[in-house]
Amino acid sequence: xxxxxxxxxxxxxxxxxxxxxxxxxxxxxxxxxxxxxxxxxxxxxxxxxxxxxxxxxxxxxxxxxxxxxxxxxxxxxxxxxxxxxxxxxxxxxxxxxxxxxxxxxxxxxxxxxxxxxxxxxxxxxxxxxxxxxxxxxxxxxxxxxxxxxxxxxxxxxxxxxxxxxxxxxxxxxxxxxxxxxxxxxxxxxxxxxxxxxxxxxxxxxxxxxxxxxxxxxxxxxxxxxxxxxxxxxxxxxxxxxxxxxxxxxxxxxxxxxxxxxxxxxxxxxxxxxxxxxxxxxxxxxxxxxxxxxxxxxxxxxxxxxxxxxxxxxxxxxxxxxxxxxxxxxxxxxxxxxxxxxxxxxxxxxxxxxxxxxxxxxxxxxxxxxxxxxxxxxxxxxxxxxxxxxxxxxxxxxxxxxxxxxxxxxxxxxxxxxxxxxxxxxxxxxxxxxxxxxxxxxxxxxxxxxxxxxxxxxxxxxxxxxxxxxxxxxxxxxxxxxxxxxxxxxxxxxxxxxxxxxxxxxxxxxxxxxxxxxxxxxxxxxxxxxxxxxxxxxxxxxxxxxxxxxxxxxxxxxxxxxxxxxxxxxxxxx
Numbered sequence: 332x333x334x335x336x337x338x339x340x341x342x343x344x345x346x347x348x349x350x351x352x353x354x355x356x357x358x359x360x361x362x363x364x365x366x367x368x369x370x371x372x373x374x375x376x377x378x379x380x381x382x383x384x385x386x387x388x389x390x391x392x393x394x395x396x397x398x399x400x401x402x403x404x405x406x407x408x409x410x411x412x413x414x415x416x417x418x419x420x421x422x423x424x425x426x427x428x429x430x431x432x433x434x435x436x437x438x439x440x441x442x443x444x445x446x447x448x449x450x451x452x453x454x455x456x457x458x459x460x461x462x463x464x465x466x467x468x469x470x471x472x473x474x475x476x477x478x479x480x481x482x483x484x485x486x487x488x489x490x491x492x493x494x495x496x497x498x499x500x501x502x503x504x505x506x507x508x509x510x511x512x513x514x515x516x517x518x519x520x521x522x523x524x525x526x527x528x529x530x531x532x533x534x535x536x537x538x539x540x541x542x543x544x545x546x547x548x549x550x551x552x553x554x555x556x557x558x559x560x561x562x563x564x565x566x567x568x569x570x571x572x573x574x575x576x577x578x579x580x581x582x583x584x585x586x587x588x589x590x591x592x593x594x595x596x597x598x599x600x601x602x603x604x605x606x607x608x609x610x611x612x613x614x615x616x617x618x619x620x621x622x623x624x625x626x627x628x629x630x631x632x633x634x635x636x637x638x639x640x641x642x643x644x645x646x647x648x649x650x651x652x653x654x655x656x657x658x659x660x661x662x663x664x665x666x667x668x669x670x671x672x673x674x675x676x677x678x679x680x681x682x683x684x685x686x687x688x689x690x691x692x693x694x695x696x697x698x699x700x701x702x703x704x705x706x707x708x709x710x711x712x713x714x715x716x717x718x719x720x721x722x723x724x725x726x727x728x729x730x731x732x733x734x735x736x737x738x739x740x741x742x743x744x745x746x747x748x749x750x751x752x753x754x755x756x757x758x759x760x761x762x763x764x765x766x767x768x769x770x771x772x773x774x775x776x777x778x779x780x781x782x783x784x785x786x787x788x789x790x791x792x793x794x795x796x797x798x799x800x801x802x803x804x805x806x807x808x809x810x811x812x813x814x815x816x817x818x819x820x821x822x823x824x825x826x827x828x829x830x831x832x833x834x835x836x837x838x839x840x841x842x843x844x845x846x847x848x849x850x851x852x853x854x855x856x857x858x859x860x861x862x863x864x865x866x867x868x869x870x871x872x873x874x875x876x877x878x879x880x881x882x883x884x885x886x887x888x889x890x891x892x893x894x895x896x897x898x899x900x901x902x903x904x
Contacts, residue, residue, distance in 0.1 A: 335838040335863055339475045346438040347471050353429060357471035363446045365389050370410035376451050376459060383451040386461055388413060389469060391506065392443045397436055403460070406447070407506070414460045415447055422466055430466065442472035442506075479507045498822050499830055511823075517636045518812040518824055522589060524635040525609060528628055534585030534611065539574035541567060541591065547787045548572030548729070550772075551594040554604075567593035572729065572803065573790045575612045576758060580798045587611035589808065600820045601750065604829050607808040616802040617757040618741045622718055625745060625753060625804060626653035629716070629811075636815045643817050644748045647714055655716040655745070660705060663719060667709045672701065674738070680704075694779035697725035711749035718743045728768040728784055730756035745806075747814055755804040762794035838863035848901045852891040856883075873900045 336344070350357045366387045376383050390408035400419040405412050419431040439445065448465040477491045490508065491497060497504040497511075504511050526536065544563065546553035548570030558565050571590045578586045589609050596602065613621075633640045633651040640652040665671050670683045680700045684691045689703055701723060713719070720743040721733060730740035741757035759765050769786040776783035812824040822828040841854035847865050849857060860883045862868045868876065877899040884893060 337475075340473060343440055343471070343473050343475070346440065347473065350434065350438055350468065350471065353433065355434065355468055357468055359467070359469065363387075363389050363467065363469055365408075365446070368410040369406070369408050369413040372413055372451065372461075373411060373459060378453045380451075385448070386451055387446065387448045388461065389444065389446040391472075392439060392441055392445055394441065395439070402435065406445070409512075411509075414458055415449075415463050416452075416454070416460045417447075417463045417466070421462075421464055434468070435466065439468070440472060440475070442474070442476045443468065444470035444472075476503065477507050494820075494822065498828050499833060501826050514812075514816045514818065514824060515826065517816050518808070520636045521632055521812055521815065522609075522808060524632045525628065526589075528631065529585075529587050529611060532585065534587050534613065535583060537575070537578060537583075537586050537588055539568075539571045539588060539590070543568050545785045545787045545789075547785060547790065549594075550728075550784055552596055554593050554595045569594050570608070570805065571610050572612075572805070573787055575610055576798060576801065576803065577790065577793050579612050579614055579801050580793045580796055584614040584799075585612070598829065600822075601810065601813075603809070603821050603825060606821075608805050609808055610803065610805045612758070612801055612803040614799045614801050617800065618720070618743055618755055618802055621755045621802040621804055622655070622657070622743060623653075625755065625806070626651075626655050626716070629653075632811075633815060642815050644814050645817070645819065647748060649715060649748055649814070651716060651747075655718055657718045657720050657743070658713075659721040659739075660701070660719050661721070661723070663709045663712075664701070664705055667712055668704065670704070672704075694775075696775050696778070696780070697723060698727075699780070701726055710746060710751075713746040714748050716745060716747050716752075718745055724768075725771075727756065728772055729759055729765075731759045731761075732764070750810065750814075751807075752810055752814070753804060753806040755802065758798070758801040758803050760794060760798040760801065762791050765794055766791050839865055844868075848898070848904075850892075850894075850898065853880075853894065856889060856891065869903055873903055 347357055364387065366385070369388065369390065372383070372386070372388070388406060388408065390406035390413070392404060393407045393412065394405040396403045402417045404415050404417060406415055407413075417431065417435060419428055422435070423429070423431050446467045446469050447461060447463045449461050449463040452460060452462050454460050477496075479490055491504060497508070529536070542556075542558075542565045544565060546566035546569045548568075549572070551569040553566040553569050555564055555566050557563070568590070569592055571588055571592070575586050575588060587609065588611075589607060591605060592608050593605050595604065598604065613624075616624075629651045630640050630653050633642060641648055641650050643649075661672050665673075668683075668687055670687070672680055672683065675683070677697045677700070680697055681691055681693075681695070684700050684704050687704060687708060689707055691700060691703060695703070705719075721736075721739045722730070722742045722744075724732060724738060724740055727740040727742045730742040733739035733741050743755050744751050745753035745755075759768070766786075769784060769791070772784040773786055776785075809821050809824050813819070813821060816824065818824055838858050841851075841857075843865060844854040844857050845851055847868070857868070857880075860880060871879070874896065877894060877896045880899070881893050883889075884891060
């Protein structure tokens with residue numbers, strides 16, 4: 332089956348064939364060396380400036396204005412746009428004017444890549460332009476770009492806004508919506524700034540396994556696959572925590588990783604099954620140190636990305652300037668619900684949740700119940716960056732018990748605009764305590780909790796060799812980027828977000844029609860007659876189809892024999 336082509340796609344393929352007939356390679360292999368980028372020219376060129384007498388740029392053709400023997404066009408490269416001026420007699424100094432009259436005017440389409448060489452000048456209307464002396468075709472586009480219109484004042488109309496197209500065809504989105512590029516440049520700045528901070532502190536960037544025999548480090552449902560050679564199940568990692576802490580055991584005092592993690596959970600505006608998280612572990616530190624480290628880091632990241640510590644999230648102004656408030660989670664619940672959960676049993680907490688109108692069940696342990704109450708009734712109140720601290724033990728299987736209250740752990744989550752941005756602990760390094768907590772998670776799994784942690788005996792063994800006091804942090808890069816670029820959907824900050832499989836409109840090949848009994852000479856005309864698939868043929872009654880096709884033959888003066896009714900009937904057998 333072949334893809335059904337639009338009229339414009341057919342015309343572009345005809346232009347491609349004509350280019351080849353003229354001896355022009357529409358997809359040349361040779362390097363095209365550019366001397367400047369569009370942004371560089373717009374920033375540094377002034378009328379009469381030296382050093383711009385020979386300029387080579389390359390990019391995608393975005394507009395054409397044909398005016399007889401001379402034309403203007405706009406090229407776009409990775410940095411911006413540049414107007415070019417094309418004069419027939421200068422591009423084609425000989426008697427042969429093919430490159431201008433045929434190639435530039437007729438065969439080049441919006442979206443094609445070309446390379447041009449010439450000198451910079453200012454037009455009579457004051458527009459910076461490149462006066463083209465030479466031109467080469469670098470890549471012919473076979474699909475038309477969506478049309479985005481701009482008026483004289485630069486206002487954009489008919490902008491590509493359909494998320495189905497934008498996310499599925501991000502390559503088109505990036506071309507026609509230049510502002511999208513800026514989001515991803517800022518995302519890159521987030522990561523590069525954090526990496527610089529860690530490197531300056533002499534922490535080492537590492538890589539840990541993505542395929543894991545035990546999905547540990549978080550409470551989440553994993554993706555599972557099978558390794559044929561070893562004949563064992565493997566899981567896409569839900570977190571990289573346990574491997575990073577193994578490296579602390581091994582003697583590194585500071586390690587970090589920008590990791591792709593995977594969780595087989597629901598999708599919404601803030602969740603994607605594949606996401607990026609930064610995890611860092613530093614020996615001889617605790618969660619108090621980590622809170623100071625994080626708030627100073629985020630202050631610097633915000634400045635690097637936006638030039639200020641303030642960020643606009645929706646209609647809200649958020650300030651990432653340190654320090655941030657610190658609020659114990661049970662105090663937060665009491666403040667916003669009136670429920671005092673200090674020292675309460677699992678059943679008492681479940682009853683409190685039900686009284687608050689929450690949908691809870693018997694499979695949920697203390698940790699999940701408290702998490703549900705806080706998430707539904709408290710979380711949204713914390714708009715400015717706030718550390719929620721001192722979580723109950725049941726909520727934090729990998730966190731060290733609180734030095735003053737053994738019912739709690741030394742853990743914090745950073746909330747910004749009512750959403751979790753970071754999670755951190757004074758890491759549990761007691762192997763006996765760790766094994767007991769893994770066993771408690773196993774009991775939750777047996778009760779029906781499909782997000783409960785597995786027991787990782789190798790990790791426990793590593794702790795038995797001894798791990799120094801350590802503080803660890805996980806921070807969601809996607810969510811941080813959303814906040815710093817004022818995006819309300821995670822799909823806006825992922826180049827290629829997960830989507831449902833796409834269905835393509837297809838058309839049968841001539842060979843497909845032949846296999847159904849269509850004569851060879853007719854198989855090449857069936858699609859042109861409006862029947863793009865075998866099924867489309869068979870949706871008609873044989874007699875009616877026979878009449879329509881022979882009518883099409885007569886109207887279009889096809890040099891093929893008329894079809895008999897018997898032949899057409901054979902297609903329906």
